[in-house]
Amino acid sequence: MLRRILIANRGEIAVRVIRACRELGIESVAVYSDADAQALHASLADHAVRIGPAAPSESYLLVEAILAAARATKADAIHPGYGFLSENAAFAHACEQAGIVFVGPPGDAIERMGSKIAAREIAHRAGVPVVPGSIPADQSDGAIAGAAHVLGFPVLLKPSAGGGGIGMKAVREEAALLPSIAQARREASAAFGNDTLYVERLVEQPRHVEIQVIADAHGQVLHLFERECSIQRRHQKIVEESPSVALTPALRARMGEAAVRVARAAGYRNAGTIEFLLDGAGDAARFYFLEMNTRLQVEHPVTEQVTGVDLVRAQIAVASGERLPWSQAEIAQRGHAIEVRVYAEDPSRNDLPQAGPLLLYREPVMPGIRVDAGVVEGGQISVHYDPMIAKLIASGDTRDAARRRALAALRSYPILGIRTNVPFLIALLEHPRFVSGELDTHFLDREGAALRSALATEPPAEVLAIADALLPGVEADLRVGQDAGRDADPWSALQNVRV
Amino acid sequence: MSASNVRVTSLGGGRYRVNDGTRQWLAHGVAAGDARWVFFDGGVYLIDAAPPARRKARHSHDETALASPMPATVVMINVQPGQRVAQGDLLIMLEAMKMELPIKAPRDGRVNAVTCRRGELVQPGVPLLDFE
Numbered sequence: 083m084l085r086r087i088l089i090a091n092r093g094e095i096a097v098r099v100i101r102a103c104r105e106l107g108i109e110s111v112a113v114y115s116d117a118d119a120q121a122l123h124a125s126l127a128d129h130a131v132r133i134g135p136a137a138p139s140e141s142y143l144l145v146e147a148i149l150a151a152a153r154a155t156k157a158d159a160i161h162p163g164y165g166f167l168s169e170n171a172a173f174a175h176a177c178e179q180a181g182i183v184f185v186g187p188p189g190d191a192i193e194r195m196g197s198k199i200a201a202r203e204i205a206h207r208a209g210v211p212v213v214p215g216s217i218p219a220d221q222s223d224g225a226i227a228g229a230a231h232v233l234g235f236p237v238l239l240k241p242s243a244g245g246g247g248i249g250m251k252a253v254r255e256e257a258a259l260l261p262s263i264a265q266a267r268r269e270a271s272a273a274f275g276n277d278t279l280y281v282e283r284l285v286e287q288p289r290h291v292e293i294q295v296i297a298d299a300h301g302q303v304l305h306l307f308e309r310e311c312s313i314q315r316r317h318q319k320i321v322e323e324s325p326s327v328a329l330t331p332a333l334r335a336r337m338g339e340a341a342v343r344v345a346r347a348a349g350y351r352n353a354g355t356i357e358f359l360l361d362g363a364g365d366a367a368r369f370y371f372l373e374m375n376t377r378l379q380v381e382h383p384v385t386e387q388v389t390g391v392d393l394v395r396a397q398i399a400v401a402s403g404e405r406l407p408w409s410q411a412e413i414a415q416r417g418h419a420i421e422v423r424v425y426a427e428d429p430s431r432n433d434l435p436q437a438g439p440l441l442l443y444r445e446p447v448m449p450g451i452r453v454d455a456g457v458v459e460g461g462q463i464s465v466h467y468d469p470m471i472a473k474l475i476a477s478g479d480t481r482d483a484a485r486r487r488a489l490a491a492l493r494s495y496p497i498l499g500i501r502t503n504v505p506f507l508i509a510l511l512e513h514p515r516f517v518s519g520e521l522d523t524h525f526l527d528r529e530g531a532a533l534r535s536a537l538a539t540e541p542p543a544e545v546l547a548i549a550d551a552l553l554p555g556v557e558a559d560l561r562v563g564q565d566a567g568r569d570a571d572p573w574s575a576l577q578n579v580r581v
Numbered sequence: 582m583s584a585s586n587v588r589v590t591s592l593g594g595g596r597y598r599v600n601d602g603t604r605q606w607l608a609h610g611v612a613a614g615d616a617r618w619v620f621f622d623g624g625v626y627l628i629d630a631a632p633p634a635r636r637k638a639r640h641s642h643d644e645t646a647l648a649s650p651m652p653a654t655v656v657m658i659n660v661q662p663g664q665r666v667a668q669g670d671l672l673i674m675l676e677a678m679k680m681e682l683p684i685k686a687p688r689d690g691r692v693n694a695v696t697c698r699r700g701e702l703v704q705p706g707v708p709l710l711d712f713e
Contacts, residue, residue: 248656435678437678441618442618468678504623545624554612
């Protein structure tokens, strides 16, 4: 068993891993940038090491600084979390060379699956369908148009060097083909300095359904069912759930087996996710391998809630060389879980990220609710990092029960001092098409604007009355005499300090 | 219903009980400088006590759409000097806090000059391109 794990991350995922370490009796080492000196993760761990200035490129992305912190604290393992260095093969290799256990896949598996083209080839050879497409060797307009004709409309033009949706062009008819090729080339060149285009069949209204896998060092590869992540905006997931209403038992079994085949073919170890595009629903649906995420995912809690498996604990066990303690038949899905990501952003200003203080921050505590957060009241959302404040995960015996619990919890989740997407999430969870489960990856493109415009902006009378009570002087007067005995409680006296 | 029918009781720690005569609610509020924040039934409200003139100034700043609204990195420049663009065309893609912030043409027009570089960290309010 590992003795001391350094967590090369920040925020909620660092807190998640620190708590798992504590549970297992493993010492934890946090690393922090100057912007995070007061952060929760830096206080919770048994040890904390400053690794540099606020900018990620000078701290959380700095391989040398993190390895130095691991050596200085004699950590025998590093957990990379997600983002930052988690999918950096060079970092995984550097850990291996330094004799530090990387709590994740082997460096060469990261490398193999990190290249979209190589990963696609591995999936294809493993007998797992991929979206038909190619990079024409001849990149002339004629050859690219020819490749599009072979696939049949609609097609998607993508920068081969790209990612994250930048520069992608959907083409639905012949007339738009040549102008779109020109524009896609221009955008690819501007964004990535390389105008090579990839042509792919476009799946209209697909669902994004991914399969969690975990593999040990003894040849056991298991899947832990699916997560439906179709609610995305600008390729960023907002809501994730398990199970997916689009899967039947037969389709679920086929996708699970396909995911295991890909992980095996990749020589994978530890936790990972195979992402699929799902075209249709039910037994007749078709699915296509998209890519593999060679790390723990942000949305891993929904899998934990429906399978009862603690994925971080399993990651640490696998990294310690232990065998996975289950067979595939022993992993079951029970009930339903929905995760919503709470972001510091302003839904009324095109989801502009927000930085600022959490003047008041109270997590809901109620049945079936889990909140994974890396912040506390009085803390700051920094301009330097991802604006995710927390993940709220609701579980219930049915999808509707989980959805209602998520709604009730969001209505009891005050976050003040900074704009958040909580009102937007409430509207989303109440949307008739979300309620009925008619999801696809374009859901927010179609419905987002209407959802945003429906958000209340005019404060109701109750809010104005509270605002009056918050005016300087008034609040103090109201408090007098109404909270007899409250001053005896040092905790509430502390919370009354005006920020 | 007017605010005068609403009874507010401070419970301490930023918690408030509000009663509108038909039912009661537990709400939260906090004040910081001119800003008063209220959380009520899942809604978040910012009541700004700043004089209207100042508030207006803040809003008009938002209309200068060709500058970044916050510190951000330029990830893509989609136009060249001299290029004519239509309203809504993507001109520049910024990234801040790991989120993409598209800068789009506010109207039909022409890009005279691009005053930022790909990969540059730009500050709020600093023009990214010259547009007319």
